Amino acid sequence: MKYKLTKFIKKKDFVRLTSIAIFLLGIILVVWIGSFYMPFVKQPVKIGSTYMTLNNSFYKTINEEVKKQVSQNGDILYTRDPGLSVSKQCQQIYDFIDKKVDVILINPVNGESKQVQHALKIAHDRGIKIVVVDSQLSNSSFVNANVVSDNFKAGVLDAKYMMKSSPQAKILVLRHWNALSVKERYRGFVSEIKNNPKYQITENLETLGQTDVALKNVQELLKADPDKFDIIMAMDDQSAVGALAAMDALNLHNKIMVYGIDGSTNMKHLLLSNPNAQATVAQSPIKLGQKSIQVCYKLVKGKKVSKDVVVPVFLLTKKNINDYDVSGWQ
Structure with a gap:
């Protein structure tokens, strides 16, 4: 009687362990299949935007046009205001690098600042696309596109x-x-x-x-x-x-x-x-914003863009x- 009971318990343990093994195997299989298909699932595009100051409706309007398109696409936009501070804008660029953004859209506080240029070059070297809007940089060798008024x-x-x-x-x-x-x-x-x-x-x-x-x-x-x-x-x-x-x-x-x-x-x-x-x-900050985000998405998709995109002005x-x-x- 004791032998039969022991045999029954062992059989029960075997069934339980087999069930657990099958369950774990199933999880591993699901993870493996998921990792196989992951590259084919659309990942959100991440864009970091920083303007010399948002205490100006001109830059707010540019960013609203950018935000509108990013939202429609279900992507992510990080917007920062350096308040005319070069050091703050540099820190924002480094923050974008840490966030692994795909594109940095920048209106530089100071287009001749070596600090800003150095930070952007680091971003560019990490594979991040650089789009400058409204005001250019004195060194644009690492810039993918400038979107400016005439x-x-x-x-x-x-x-x-x-x-x-x-x-x-x-x-x-x-x-x-x-x-x-x-x-x-x-x-x-x-x-x-x-x-x-x-x-x-x-x-x-x-x-x-x-x-x-x-x-x-x-x-x-x-x-x-x-x-x-x-x-x-x-x-x-x-x-x-x-x-x-x-x-x-x-x-x-x-x-x-x-x-x-x-x-x-x-x-x-x-x-x-x-x-x-x-x-x-x-x-037209509306057109500057629209052109800027169009250029950003073209760059993310690997498409060619003009280095300088000029928006007309009128009196x-x-x-x-x-x-x-x-x-x-x-």
Whole structure:
């Protein structure tokens, strides 16, 4: 009796162990089959975007277009704001590398920064695609594509309209000199006036492309000598808006004409309402965002793209502003 009971227990253990073995074998088989098919399952594309500052609706609009397409594709977008800090932007790039992103979309805080370029080169060497939007880098050997507005032409258009509207001018230039896009605009502007002595740049003022900085700095200059300039040429609309606010604060109306570049909602409204606002050259952050994300996906798929993708610009003035939508970005 004891022998039969022992035999029964052993038989029961054997069945249980066999069941466990089959179960484990099944798990191993499932894992093996899964690993075999894993390369054929679509993995989400990961994109890291960093802009010099998101305290500017221009860059927010670019990123919204990028985000829209990434969401539609079910992919992942990491967006960072360095707040005009080179060191923060570098850290964000290294963070993107750690996250193993497929593409870095960057608007550099400083296009000539060796730190930013070094960080991006490390990313590129790790197989990450690099797309630069709106403002270029001084060294683009490791950049896959630049998506920019025609910044040189923007400066040319402002200069030509200014010369058409004013027979002569003492010009204050407002600029964010770390941005290579601004240097291109400035170069375009100067190319038109350099051989005409009636148009003189009397001062260049740094504004960081920020309205509050432009307001403060322009107000200080005008308080000291309100007759020193009769034209303010702002290389971006944020600075133009600050300059116009400074003149409003000092009650300087119909005295100094202000030009900008961007075609922002604020500047378009000021063309309609402020006597000192003369013109702006419109960029399209919507198209910049759309073109940028198209380039990103082409690169991920191994397709060829143009190294430089240029988005056209156009002039908005008091005379033609009613022909355009002023409620948002173009």
